[in-house]
Amino acid sequence: MSAGGWNTIESDAGVFTELVERLNVENVEFEELYSFDQSTLAALQPLYGVIFLFKYSDLDQSTIGPVGGGEFDHEESIFFAKQRIQNACATQAVLNILLNKTDQVKIGEELTNFKEFVNYFDSDLKGETISNSDLIRTIHNSFSSPNQFVDEQQSNNKIDDDDNLFHFIGYIRVNNKIIELDGLKPFPISHGECLSDEEFIERLPQVLTQRINQYKEGELRFSLLALVKDRRELLKEFGDEDGLEKELVKREKWKTDNELRRCDLIGLVNQALKTISAQNEDTQWNDLLKRASLTGSARFINKKLKRGL
Amino acid sequence: MTIINFRAGRVIYDESTKIATPDAIQGEITIKPSEEEESFYSFEWKSKETTNADIAEELLVIPGDVQWKHIKEAETGRVFELSFLSSSARHLFWLQDINDNDDDPSELSAKDKKILEKILKVFEPVEEEEEEEEEEEQKQQQEDNTEEQSVEQEDVEIKDAVESASQPEQSNTDFVHYSPIYDLNDLFTSDSLNNLISNATEDQLSKLYSFLPTSTPHTKESLRSVLFSNFFRGSASNLSNALNNGGGFVVSKSLDLQYQGEGIENYLKSLRKQQKDDEKKNG
Numbered sequence: 150m151s152a153g154g155w156n157t158i159e160s161d162a163g164v165f166t167e168l169v170e171r172l173n174v175e176n177v178e179f180e181e182l183y184s185f186d187q188s189t190l191a192a193l194q195p196l197y198g199v200i201f202l203f204k205y206s207d208l209d210q211s212t213i214g215p216v217g218g219g220e221f222d223h224e225e226s227i228f229f230a231k232q233r234i235q236n237a238c239a240t241q242a243v244l245n246i247l248l249n250k251t252d253q254v255k256i257g258e259e260l261t262n263f264k265e266f267v268n269y270f271d272s273d274l275k276g277e278t279i280s281n282s283d284l285i286r287t288i289h290n291s292f293s294s295p296n297q298f299v300d301e302q303q304s305n306n307k308i309d310d311d312d313n314l315f316h317f318i319g320y321i322r323v324n325n326k327i328i329e330l331d332g333l334k335p336f337p338i339s340h341g342e343c344l345s346d347e348e349f350i351e352r353l354p355q356v357l358t359q360r361i362n363q364y365k366e367g368e369l370r371f372s373l374l375a376l377v378k379d380r381r382e383l384l385k386e387f388g389d390e391d392g393l394e395k396e397l398v399k400r401e402k403w404k405t406d407n408e409l410r411r412c413d414l415i416g417l418v419n420q421a422l423k424t425i426s427a428q429n430e431d432t433q434w435n436d437l438l439k440r441a442s443l444t445g446s447a448r449f450i451n452k453k454l455k456r457g458l
Numbered sequence: 459m460t461i462i463n464f465r466a467g468r469v470i471y472d473e474s475t476k477i478a479t480p481d482a483i484q485g486e487i488t489i490k491p492s493e494e495e496e497s498f499y500s501f502e503w504k505s506k507e508t509t510n511a512d513i514a515e516e517l518l519v520i521p522g523d524v525q526w527k528h529i530k531e532a533e534t535g536r537v538f539e540l541s542f543l544s545s546s547a548r549h550l551f552w553l554q555d556i557n558d559n560d561d562d563p564s565e566l567s568a569k570d571k572k573i574l575e576k577i578l579k580v581f582e583p584v585e586e587e588e589e590e591e592e593e594e595e596q597k598q599q600q601e602d603n604t605e606e607q608s609v610e611q612e613d614v615e616i617k618d619a620v621e622s623a624s625q626p627e628q629s630n631t632d633f634v635h636y637s638p639i640y641d642l643n644d645l646f647t648s649d650s651l652n653n654l655i656s657n658a659t660e661d662q663l664s665k666l667y668s669f670l671p672t673s674t675p676h677t678k679e680s681l682r683s684v685l686f687s688n689f690f691r692g693s694a695s696n697l698s699n700a701l702n703n704g705g706g707f708v709v710s711k712s713l714d715l716q717y718q719g720e721g722i723e724n725y726l727k728s729l730r731k732q733q734k735d736d737e738k739k740n741g
Contacts, residue, residue, distance in 0.1 A: 294692070405674070408671045412670075412671040412689075414669070414689060414694075415697050417666065417669035417684070418697055421651075422645065423732075423733045424654055424662045424666060425650060425654050428658075428662075434730065437645060437650065438723075438726065439522075440543060440647075441639045441644035441645045442638060442639045443544040445641060446520055446523070447545060449640070450498075
């Protein structure tokens with residue numbers, strides 16, 4: 150693993166939640182959205198912002214202005230860091246949202262200091278500073294497994310990676326406007342006046358739909374993550390014990406998953422194969438290998454057939 | 459070049475009722491080398507009736523991956539099953555040439571037997587020439603790889619490595635060559651993982667548990683959930699990638715295996731050897 154590098158991390162509500170918790174942000178969590186109509190969003194109030202993540206396409210690359218309507222907003226009081234490193238873009242998008250919501254979210258000492266430090270930097274330099282922050286990078290990288298063989302495989306994965314280039318955009322209400330924060334654009338994008346959090350929830354579905362409609366039908370793979378208040382706190386306030394129970398189970402699952410992400414399971418893979426080997430006689434073992442090779446060939450051919458050879 | 463052609467109709471099998479119904483459409487089966495992929499075959503069933511002329515089914519067949527079996531339980535006709543080992547898909551056909559035996563419509567005629575023989579030959583896994591060629595290539599690769607590594611590694615280990623790489627497959631004289639395994643995940647089917655867990659001895663389990671994250675409880679259930687997780691799959695593909703891309707030596711060192719050459723196959727060979735040696739040692 151190269152020193153100072155950023156690893157890719159999964160875009161998962163559990164990962165992002167623990168990531169901001171480790172940065173000492175208080176009382177928030179991420180929630181994956183399976184739909185984004187007004188009533189879904191209303192149920193999540195208070196909603197601090199939404200991350201729209203999608204497969205980066207030619208359309209985004211070739212468009213210099215806003216992709217789904219709106220206009221550039223040059224207001225400097227909006228915190229906006231441009232994206233410098235592909236692998237850092239998730240964390241960058243999270244920070245772009247959080248650092249604009251300090252009126253509603255306690256972002257903790259580290260991020261407060263960071264925000265002050267970069268306050269007068271332009272958006273390029275802000276992005277650069279995030280990329281160079283040891284603290285943020287270390288926490289970000291702690292969500293990927295310490296793959297001891299990573300250097301050998303890097304070159305091999307490039308072709309597939311192109312398919313999986315994801316981009317993260319934040320949507321928030323700031324300065325009484327709906328603002329889109331796309332780290333690959335030169336400025337924040339305003340989607341017009343928005344005077345209250347209720348209005349944000351009312352209008353956001355339309356803004357998102359407009360963006361999504363720019364892509365050919367069926368072509369866009371995307372998901373949405375909402376930044377909301379810690380559900381456990383909310384459910385406690387409401388006295389919803391069933392809901393709280395479910396929430397705790399979810400948190401437990403996040404914890405286990407994140408632990409597995411950090412763990413290098415190659416040793417377990419090796420041990421599992423040894424166990425299978427110990428449990429099988431030569432003929433069975435050879436049969437297993439044969440099947441595996443055939444499954445592989447079949448997959449290879451199917452892929453080829455799908456691509457039209 | 460082998461082209462096999464004979465008259466046959468489809469048999470429609472209903473999974474829910476387990477009833478097989480011969481389809482009345484007159485048709486024929488043609489098996490010929492695939493135009494798309496050398497050493498593979500195209501298996502095509504096509505209607506011969508003018509009214510149903512465009513009904514056809516084409517399957518791509520890899521020798522070794524398919525079985526062509528006479529279903530003897532079908533007594534009212536001669537039914538054959540084409541099954542794929544890799545996908546477990548099955549297709550049934552019935553022979554439509556008359557067999558000249560009025561008493562037993564299920565008896566195979568001399569012509570049928572000849573066809574059966576030909577098909578079985580075509581569906582046999584490829585060996586011989588190709589194997590030699592590939593082995594040559596592999597050997598070449600192994601040599602290349604060991605050469606590269608000799609720059610960075612200690613002398614003694616290199617000697618070992620070259621020695622073992624230049625004596626391929628001593629113990630596996632009956633080793634039939636199939637295409638290489640690309641991904642270790644292909645070995646971790648849900649069947650093999652379930653068997654692994656249910657057949658594991660206490661000793662095997664405790665070794666497996668020692669590779670779990672620290673806070674994971676040492677139970678079969680939690681082992682199961684880890685083995686069936688995407689994280690485990692991810693690690694298996696990371697290891698596969700390393701092995702497929704010249705990382706074999708480093709992998710062997712870090713997993714404490716004897717280096718036997720590059721690639722997943724060599725890794726598995728050395729893993730099996732070590733496991734057997736351990737078994738002997740421990741009585």
